[in-house]
Amino acid sequence: MDLFSGLIHGFSVALTPMNLLFGFLGAVIGTIVGILPGLGPLGAMALLLSLTYGFDPVAGMILFAGIYFGAMYGGSTTSILLNIPGEAASVITVIEGYQMARRGRAGAALAVAAVGSFAAGTISLIGLSFLAPTLAMAALKFGPAEYLAVALVGLVIMSRLTGGNLLKSLLMIALGLALGTVGMETVAGYMRYTFHQPLLAQGIDFLPVAMGLFGISEVLVTAEQAMGKVQLQKVRFRELWPTFVEWKRSFWPMIRGSFIGFFVGLIPGPSPVISTMVSYSMERKLDKHGEFGKGAIEGVAGPEAANNASVGAAYVPLMALGIPFTPAMAVVMAVLLIHGINPGPLLMTEKPDLFWGVIASMYIGNFMLLVFNLPLVGVFANIIRTPLHLLMPIVLVLCLVGVYSVNNSMLDIWLMIGFGLLGYFLRRLNYDLAPLVLALVLGPMMERSFRETMMISRGDLSVFLNRPISGTIFAVGAIVLVAPPLIAWIKPLFKRGEI
Amino acid sequence: MNIGSIVFAGLMLAVGLVYGSMAMNMPRGSLAYPGPGLFPMVIGVFLIATALGCLLQELLPRVRGKDAAALSLPNEVPVAAEERNVAKTVQLTALLIGYIFVLKPLGFPLAVCAFLALAIRIFGYRKWLPTLAMAAIIASLSYVAFVVWLKLALPLGILEEMLG
Numbered sequence: 172m173d174l175f176s177g178l179i180h181g182f183s184v185a186l187t188p189m190n191l192l193f194g195f196l197g198a199v200i201g202t203i204v205g206i207l208p209g210l211g212p213l214g215a216m217a218l219l220l221s222l223t224y225g226f227d228p229v230a231g232m233i234l235f236a237g238i239y240f241g242a243m244y245g246g247s248t249t250s251i252l253l254n255i256p257g258e259a260a261s262v263i264t265v266i267e268g269y270q271m272a273r274r275g276r277a278g279a280a281l282a283v284a285a286v287g288s289f290a291a292g293t294i295s296l297i298g299l300s301f302l303a304p305t306l307a308m309a310a311l312k313f314g315p316a317e318y319l320a321v322a323l324v325g326l327v328i329m330s331r332l333t334g335g336n337l338l339k340s341l342l343m344i345a346l347g348l349a350l351g352t353v354g355m356e357t358v359a360g361y362m363r364y365t366f367h368q369p370l371l372a373q374g375i376d377f378l379p380v381a382m383g384l385f386g387i388s389e390v391l392v393t394a395e396q397a398m399g400k401v402q403l404q405k406v407r408f409r410e411l412w413p414t415f416v417e418w419k420r421s422f423w424p425m426i427r428g429s430f431i432g433f434f435v436g437l438i439p440g441p442s443p444v445i446s447t448m449v450s451y452s453m454e455r456k457l458d459k460h461g462e463f464g465k466g467a468i469e470g471v472a473g474p475e476a477a478n479n480a481s482v483g484a485a486y487v488p489l490m491a492l493g494i495p496f497t498p499a500m501a502v503v504m505a506v507l508l509i510h511g512i513n514p515g516p517l518l519m520t521e522k523p524d525l526f527w528g529v530i531a532s533m534y535i536g537n538f539m540l541l542v543f544n545l546p547l548v549g550v551f552a553n554i555i556r557t558p559l560h561l562l563m564p565i566v567l568v569l570c571l572v573g574v575y576s577v578n579n580s581m582l583d584i585w586l587m588i589g590f591g592l593l594g595y596f597l598r599r600l601n602y603d604l605a606p607l608v609l610a611l612v613l614g615p616m617m618e619r620s621f622r623e624t625m626m627i628s629r630g631d632l633s634v635f636l637n638r639p640i641s642g643t644i645f646a647v648g649a650i651v652l653v654a655p656p657l658i659a660w661i662k663p664l665f666k667r668g669e670i
Numbered sequence: 671m672n673i674g675s676i677v678f679a680g681l682m683l684a685v686g687l688v689y690g691s692m693a694m695n696m697p698r699g700s701l702a703y704p705g706p707g708l709f710p711m712v713i714g715v716f717l718i719a720t721a722l723g724c725l726l727q728e729l730l731p732r733v734r735g736k737d738a739a740a741l742s743l744p745n746e747v748p749v750a751a752e753e754r755n756v757a758k759t760v761q762l763t764a765l766l767i768g769y770i771f772v773l774k775p776l777g778f779p780l781a782v783c784a785f786l787a788l789a790i791r792i793f794g795y796r797k798w799l800p801t802l803a804m805a806a807i808i809a810s811l812s813y814v815a816f817v818v819w820l821k822l823a824l825p826l827g828i829l830e831e832m833l834g
Contacts, residue, residue, distance in 0.1 A: 222820065225820055225821075336727075338720060338723040338724050338727055339724060341716075341720045341723075342679075342682060342717075342720040342721055342723075342724050344716075344720075345686075345713060345716045345717040345720045345721075346682065346685075346717065348713045348716070348717075349685075349686075349689055349710070349713050349714070349717055352709065352710045352713065356706040358706070359697075359705070359706055361696065361697070361705075361706035363692075363696065363706060363707075363710060364689070364692065364710075387766070390762070391759045391762060391763070394755070394758040394759060394762055394792070394793060395755050395756060395758055395759055396755075558795070559793055559794075560790050560793035560794050560795040561790065561795075561804065563789070563793055564785075564786050564789035564790050564793065564808075565786075565808060567762075567766070567785075567789060568782055568785065568786065568808070568812060571766075571769060571782075571785075572778075572782075572812065572816055572822070572824065575773075575824065576816070576822040576823070576824065579823055581770060581773075581774075584769075584770050584773075585770065588763070588766045588767065588770075591766075592763060595759065596674070596678065597678075599674065600672070600674050600675050600678055602678075614713075618709040621704070621709060622704045622708075622709070625701055625702060625703075625704050626702065626703060626704075629702045630700060630701030630702030630703075631701075632701065
């Protein structure tokens, strides 16, 4: 199936009433999640994961795509109107967006953010439509050595790109990989780290870990912090139209943000957050009006486009290779796995309904978000008034029900609470949780690939470097790991004229 | 020097040592035919090395890197002043653990109702009557949504006989 017939088929799947309903629901839930501080798209998807058992996998994927895109739209609303970023990818929008609101241009900022998000979403979806099938075809040549290379180098790049402490990120990767080895090993059926507990034989499930780390720990952190009453800026519908000059100034930042977001989104790591920072820095450097920090519309248009574009791009490695590069994509992959579907290069040919249906539904969802987000901005912004004493207990109940209902297992609740506490402490100690979750997901696949490669090559480790694709991927990983400290070491020598 | 970070890194070092020593007792096979212990042994070494690195980083300030909190956000980003109330975290954790013990005997609707009432109070709402009303309404809606509509097999406990 070529690209255009694939997309046409995808639209025929996505436009069924049930899938449209799930797309709409996802967009609404995502917008609300984006608006509410303390519950990001990842937490919301982890919460709803167990419920997707009862859905068709296409509907589950469409729901989650809507949530992810919707959260990016919703996050900007409270950033601009309230000076409160609803989720991490909207933190940058606060800087210029709230300043615009204080100058009475909240409507223009919201409109530019929404249109920028729509344009970027569309550009990234076009990129996804072209790139995912191409990459999937190329990935058919991948053997276990290449899969190990992609997963390992992906983790290394992620540990470098989170911007935090490298050793702490590597420790989280090691912990995630270690957790991934718990349970019955698949080749010889050997029990590892189960401590004679039959329930641990299946291994540590991803769901209680993700819900604990991103759901429970979020609630525990939120419970500690006092939230004051919020002052909402009022926006009338007629104020939503930016002036011609504002449109003109926003156009190129939107385009630049879209491409930055798309390319950053292809790289492992918290791409929505990183892409907004890169876009903001670029727009600030290109600034000709001297308005940055005082409400520059470019500082809203660029980052808001970038975070949406990164969402579409994040689907490329998952749909084409079956490897998630972000924790959110790991949750999306779990939707497929619980229905017995293995994402990867064969997904496009074996499950065309799902592959193309999800991509087509993203186009529709992106349009839906633009249409209902702008007129209803006042309604959505008021959601932030929901009292925390009501919202947070409901989130906890959803976590408790969700995690129990998968296996009807009390052990899963214990694990979720345990990982919730671990996540709470790790957040307090400035550890990034994403590498832990990704390593847990990728660990078993990495072990399987390693053992298969070793058996095929009869124990020859050089096979990883001798095969052209895996060798290239490992070389890129080595450069990413070694280059920053090497540059930091060489730079002063250059300055002193010693080189 | 952050005591919490030192304790955590030390704990991870201990976990790494136990994990690695357990891996040593598993059949490792050879490189050509890797056994179930080979991959965990490599991870054990990695865990010990990174935990040791984090520990040294905390103990020796000269090698301390930048933290994840320094995710290079521009200075202008307003950050809410943190007024931490650790007691709430402890209470919520105790409540979550308590829920596990009462879920089967009390059943899902009653356990959730009690859980919600206490959680709402922990989050700072003090009036008992509205709290109980809110808890009862949300618990009823949860029952309808999860048990009746989604047909999840949640324990009904003492309500099982009453509800048939």
